[in-house]
Amino acid sequence: MYGYSCEYCEGKVRERIIEKEVFRHYKGFVMLENVPVGVCDRCGYRYYNSSILKKVNEIADGKQVPVRTEPIPVAPYIYEMAS
Numbered sequence: 001m002y003g004y005s006c007e008y009c010e011g012k013v014r015e016r017i018i019e020k021e022v023f024r025h026y027k028g029f030v031m032l033e034n035v036p037v038g039v040c041d042r043c044g045y046r047y048y049n050s051s052i053l054k055k056v057n058e059i060a061d062g063k064q065v066p067v068r069t070e071p072i073p074v075a076p077y078i079y080e081m082a083s
């Protein structure tokens with residue numbers, strides 16, 4: 001699925017199975033499990049195969065039913081000044 005050269009450096013994009021990856025969609029967030037993500041072995045840039053993005057779109061559009069829905073915890077990042 002990957003194995004091509006990185007667009008941003010001399011590295012090579014290698015497939016890595018990510019246990020949980022959250023994708024942002026204009027309709028909300030979609031989490032995929034065990035996603036084969038392409039990760040550059042030098043700069044770490046992530047590539048997503050079009051079949052992954054298609055699945056995210058289909059779930060977000062309601063064309064595919066998600067296995068389950070999980071609430072995502074949200075917290076503001078509060079900068080703590082060193083005292």
Ligand SMILES: [Zn+2]
Pocket residue numbers: 006007008009010011012040041042043044045
């Ligand atoms: Zn790279």
